[in-house]
Amino acid sequence: MTAGRFGPFGGRFVPEALIPALEQLDEARRKAAVDPEFVGELERLHRTYTGRPSIVTEVPRFAAHCGGARVILKREDLNHTGSHKINNVLGQALLTKRMGKTRVIAETGAGQHGVATATAAALLGLDCVVYMGKKDTERQALNVARMRLLGAEVIPVTHGSQTLKDAVNEALRDWVTNVDSTHYVLGTVTGPHPFPEMVRDFHRIIGIEARAQVLDLVGRLPDAVIACVGGGSNAMGIFHRFLDDRGVRLVGCEAGGLGVASGHHAARFSAGAPGVLHGAFTYVMQDDDGQTVESHSVSAGLDYPSVGPEHAYLLETGRAEYRPVDDDAAMEAFSLLCRTEGIIPALESAHALAGAMTVGRELGPDAVILVSLSGRGDKDVHTAAAWFGLLPEGTRS
Amino acid sequence: MTAVAQTLAACRAQGRAALIGYLPVGYPDLAGSVDAMRAMVEAGVDIVEVGVPYSDPLMDGPVIQHAAEVALAGGTKVTDAFTATAALAEVGAPSVVMTYWNLVLRRGVERFAADLAAAGGSGLITPDLIPDEAGEWLAASDRHGLDRVFLVAPSSTTERLASVTAACRGFVYAASTMGVTGARTSVGQAAEGLVRHTREVTDLPVCVGLGVSTGAQARQVGEYADGVIVGSALVRCLVDAVDRAEGLDRIRVLVSELAEGVRSSR
16 A cells, blocks of 8 residues: 555555656655745745635525535635636646756646646746647637647647547656656646645645635525536635534535436546546546446536545545535536626536525525636636527637 | 566566567457557567557656547457457466556455456556555455556655565566656666666566667667566557558568567667
8 A cells, every 4th residue: 555545545656767756756745745945935926926816705696506505605706817726736837846856747628727737837937748639629719729829839739639638648657758848837736646635635725724614604504515526626726624513514516418317428427437547546437348438528627537535535534425416517507606696606606506596495595605606707608608609690619 | 477577577588588578458459459469469579468448548648648538538448358369378478467547446346356367367457546455456366367467666765666566566667767658769767777676675587667769778778677678659550650550560560570670688
């Protein structure tokens, strides 16, 4: 049994060539976590650059559709670059400099992690290459332009399914080739140890702030904390501070796509099985032979056939529950938040909002629900406009 | 001692490196891949490395990725690797299977090992499994008398070289450069040093892979390694050919050149 296990999940299933870099990273992040200089610098950047602490917003008009429960949003969408991703990226970019490396690489699906990485690289003077599936570069063209404006090189990946999982493969190939100069800024709580722990720790601030803010606002802990789960970084970030609060239900919302029965989804916990992908033993969507099955979601950020190993552990221990939310329900919640509260959420976060509508009805009007609004929806305006038929006549979706 | 281990010992006794040729099963299809593997053996490959196509081959460069995609699209199954292994055993050719770990996990480590042993395979090369994570495989390979080939890399520390080679049986796979599979104009300078350092901690044969594509490179690597592993350059013979007959011809020509290389090293 190696370090970095969550029960049976996690581990390091990568080529031997990467082991020294993983050990170097593990040592660097452990030292940094107790180094006042590092902690102070990250805290300063979050205060003066990210815009932390992010606020919480109570949304009563939206909550009327959630069985009358009180609904409070943790506004990670208001962070610089528009999502929670910057929390992790700034931490890893500072570690990159401490390790004496000059180049960062990243994978991205929807482009939010790529944009955050390109941003941190610009801020700290690092070379930056972002791998992105060719299909994703087409459906998220705006974010490709943002990354290039920030000085990053964006490389479209044309192998396999040409989506996020293939971008991860290509980033790992780059890393094994250039590991002396390069740090791989992995964007979520999966991959080989220490990534799942390290990325979670950089996102823990979400839950630390939110727990205090909810106590301050309502005078007690929430009954449920709800977050969307692609790889699962915003969810681990907001869940972690609540793990010991046994009365607080933790609910992760996976992409149900066209419905779990259709086979076109990213509901790893409903239809996947334990296996290895991208360096971690966790739940993976796979066929009888162990080949990875392609996922589907209206939201590019949840369109991933695997999930962070700590989520697999929270599922197996019963500490958290995971529900599929299909495209239709997510889009309904997306529209509802826009119209009732004047907030356009990311499609990923809309899955958590849909989860709140269901959980709120289950818990009733006395409940308090905290929802991670992990990102803003500017990047999704085109997709949503096409979905709701809002594009001018003759415009292609 | 497995057939692979015996072959490596015999080559060592002859004072030369063994030639190990990789091809993925199922490319261009099952029968075509078995024909190509047998053609390699007839032309002078000592050991066949039977690759199992995987959807996410993160240690492989573009040529093998392409072949894996075609093989999977054509319906290649994990069990085809056992079919190919058995077909090689039939003609007396030693073989070892190269597979990413999830394919073994999904089948069940014990069941995979039993199937491989029954097919006459000597063992497994596992590019994304390190010994630290391999408890179940160490036990299953012991039960079935299979070789277990883990990788060492130019980045491996002395401690890692010692612990990885201690877990190996059959041979040690030394990755010549930091990177993925694929032909290179020169085999990394790091390879010879890595082999030397590896020999300081193990008596097992040390075979070098990644980047070898020509007879000259095979001769050069054969000067210091116990085995020369060639993959992408052989796959390319099949990819570039206009038809199957030409693919087999290209394989025979390249293998003859490589076999001549390992025989003229020392």
